Amino acid sequence: MKICFLMYPWERVSPENDSTLRLIHEAASRGHTVAITTPNSLTIRDTVAHAFCNVLRKSDKLTSNIPSFYRNAQFKRSKLPLAGFDAIIMRANPPLDTVALNFLDSVRADTFIMNDIDGLRIANNKLYTASFSGEASRYIPGTHVSKNKEYLERVLMESQSEKMIMKPLNGFGGQGVIVVEKSAQQSFRSLLDFYVGEGENSNYVIMQDYVDGAEHGDVRILMLNGEPIGAMRRVPAANDVRSNIHAGGREVKHQLTKEEKALCRHIGPKLVRDGLYFVGLDVINGKLIEVNVLSPGGITRINRLNRTRLQAKVIDFVEHVIAAKELIVERKNQFRKVIEDADAI
Structure with a gap:
């Protein structure tokens, strides 16, 4: 191959x-x-x-x-x-x-x-989770996206929680993720000026409901062909809300909970339909925060924690897909040969 x-x-x-x-x-x-x-x-x-x-x-x-x-x-x-x-x-x-x-x-x-290029086009940003519907939607925390500063201020004040998560739409690796609180409303407008900017070069900002337990980190779940193949818990560094390893977090062993397994069952079919065969899910307290589709990481750390080799499962999957494609071509050629032989009689 x-x-x-x-x-x-x-x-x-x-x-x-x-x-x-x-x-x-x-x-x-x-x-x-x-x-x-x-x-x-x-x-x-x-x-x-x-x-x-x-x-x-x-x-x-x-x-x-x-x-x-x-x-x-x-x-x-x-x-x-x-x-x-x-x-x-x-x-x-x-x-x-x-x-x-x-x-x-x-x-x-x-x-x-x-992953499939159409799937990457629709899922490479943090808006993808908003496309989940039906039972899958109950695993998505309330999410608001806008460039309108007045609207974002209203979102914070109308939130049932005293705090929310704010992050840039185009960020990755935990960059720019902060907790904003109602009690700090006076500084919130200044933060919006920085995050959103002004005029044609302004940026979209995500405001997301704060999920209880976020201070204890998140769970990275690696999904292959719609099924979970490994997971780890990422614990944030002291005095940091971000649990990303590149942002100073550390990994610990994790067994999927009943709720996390249910989340995977409801999320998995759409991932496969969109051609997103190998992805990383970031989950906090049973809520899907992000779907990582470009270059999901975690293989090495999950391997180390569980004495496994997830890369073997990924390459197995690729081999099976290619073998199936080759079988289809072989059968097509066989059928064409039968037709050609019939025409020659």
């Missing part, structure tokens, strides 16, 4: 904890051809989408030590047609590069893309 990882630059990989590196190592250890590229390396030649790729040189004996694998990896630089890959695994960091998705539009019929 030939797999291309569309990701951040190789030199930015953190070998000790990087989830993408675990996926690359797993694919390489199975003998698959592995190439890595970045959104800036996409190009078109004679109307055919290509990428300048670093192709991992295969080794007779691949080390099981992943940091060592990273340090010793050797590549060959090549310009390769994207349609030649069996799978393209999207692992680029936020924000979403919409131009990169336009390059991939031309190869989606030939190549399995995970």
Whole structure:
């Protein structure tokens, strides 16, 4: 199988904890051809989408030590047609590069893309949770999004809680997430001036109901094909509301509760319908706060806490999808041969 990882630059990989590196190592250890590229390396030649790729040189004996694998990896630089890959695994960091998705539009019929580019377009921002309906909607905390400062002030004052969560619509990794309180209304307008800005360059802001227990952290759940495959609790650093690991939080072992399992059952089908096969859910006290679809992390830390290898499940899934696609093509060719032979009689 030939797999291309569309990701951040190789030199930015953190070998000790990087989830993408675990996926690359797993694919390489199975003998698959592995190439890595970045959104800036996409190009078109004679109307055919290509990428300048670093192709991992295969080794007779691949080390099981992943940091060592990273340090010793050797590549060959090549310009390769994207349609030649069996799978393209999207692992680029936020924000979403919409131009990169336009390059991939031309190869989606030939190549399995995970996650699906239409799914990425609709779900790469914090508004995606508002699209859940029916039973799934009860797992979504009240969310308000606007650039209108007067409206946002009214949202805070009309809230049944004394505090709310405020964050920029285009933030990631816990950037800009703060708690705002009714008792600090005088400084709230100043915060809105900073977060929203003025005029044509103003930004959307999210105001979200404060979920009880948020001060104790959140739960990151990794979902594969609509089912949970692993989870961890992220505990915020002292005097910080953010539990993101990159914001100073730490991870602890976690078993999914009955309510969290129910959340996954109700959320999972829509994720699959939208082509979002591998995602990370951020959950607080049974409420879905965010869906991470571009480059969900946590594989290494969940592995360490539970003595498992989640990357094997992800690559298993990709292999099964490709095998199914190949079987469909084989059956089609067999049926065409039968028709051709009948016509020749």
